Amino acid sequence: MGGNSSSYHQIKEEEESTPLKSNLEDIPENCKALILTHLNPIEICNLSCMNRSFQAASSANFIWDLKLPSNYQFIVDKLEKVKFFDLGKKELYGRLCQHNPFDGGTREIWVDKKTGGVCLLISSIGLVITGVDDRRYWTHIPTDESRFETIAYLQQTWWLEIVGELDFQLPSGSYSLFFRLQLGKSGKRLGRRICNIDHIHGWDIKPVIFQLTTSDGQCSISRCFLDNPGNWVRYRVGDFVVSRPDQSTKIKFSLRQIDCTHTKGGLCIDSVFICPNYLG
Incomplete structure (x- = not known):
């Protein structure tokens, strides 16, 4: 009996000294x-x-x-609602992280996967370009270098004016707006990318003027010489702040070079990109 009692107490002490595993x-x-x-x-x-x-x-x-961004319901209303019907919030987030076209495919919206920040892209077709329908000066070129599969190419002009407008409900925060441009006309030869820069002229004489204004009085103007032929470049137009996420913000933006003392040409216009500052 004494031996059994001693064994029992020994086992009990070992159990109490062993931490519980979880x-x-x-x-x-x-x-x-x-x-x-x-x-x-x-x-x-x-x-x-x-x-x-x-x-x-x-x-x-x-x-x-x-x-999810605070304006996700506004975004869903802008897109085809049937795509988002009866989705859980996780699946909805995943769908919004894809590039979602709207306004007849001339614009895209998506959510940054890591931060939930809202980004927008506006194609050259969604912009008002002076004289774009005159084939003496402009052509529309199909390309796989644009998400919209087409760009506007300026052969030559005296007067360049590109204007865009967006009326959208964005989450509160600071945003940047860019033009995506390229000097030179790119294409392919024997499966390799080439860029014809022979017709680039006039951009080193006077800078282009970028301007951005918002419906609540914000304004930004900058001047920049276009450079880096053969490469797509994002030119920063300006920044703006959204402080009322429950209201739409009307944004107007433009690119101008209207000095008629010289011609300019050899420019590709792809799109306008809007994103939170930290993603720019």
Whole structure:
């Protein structure tokens, strides 16, 4: 009896001295979901792929409510609603991270995967370009170097004016606007990219003038010489701030070179890009 009693007490002491083992499966699902709210969307998806215990928790709607842009319902209304019908918030976030066309395919909108920032792209067809229908000066060139599969190419002109407008409800924050331009006409020869720069002229004489204004009185004007032939360049037009996310902001922007003392040509116009400052 004494030996059995001694063995019992020894086993009891060993059990009390051994820490209890636990694993991630023991954490309640709502607690896992709360942990995930502190991660960015890419980290959430990576963790759910690496650990099965987080897969179900990663689909909780309240997590993705925090990650979706505040204007996501406005965006959905702009797009084809049938694409987003009956989606969970996680699936909705994934769909919005794709490039989604609207306004007859002349514009695209998407959400940055990591930050949820809203980005917009406006094609050259969605801009008002003086004389663009006159084939003596302008041509539309199909290309795989543009998301819109076509660009406007300026052969020669005395008067260059490109104007665009956007009326959109954006989340609060600071944004930048760019023109995507290229000096020279690119193409392919024997499967390799080439760029004809023979017709580039006039851009080193006077700078082009970029201007941006918003409906709440913000204004930005800058001057820049176009350069770097043969390469697509994003030229920064200006920055603006959205402080009322519940209201639409009307943005007007332009590119001008209207000095008629000389001709200019050899310029490709692809698109206008709008994004949060930190992505520019």
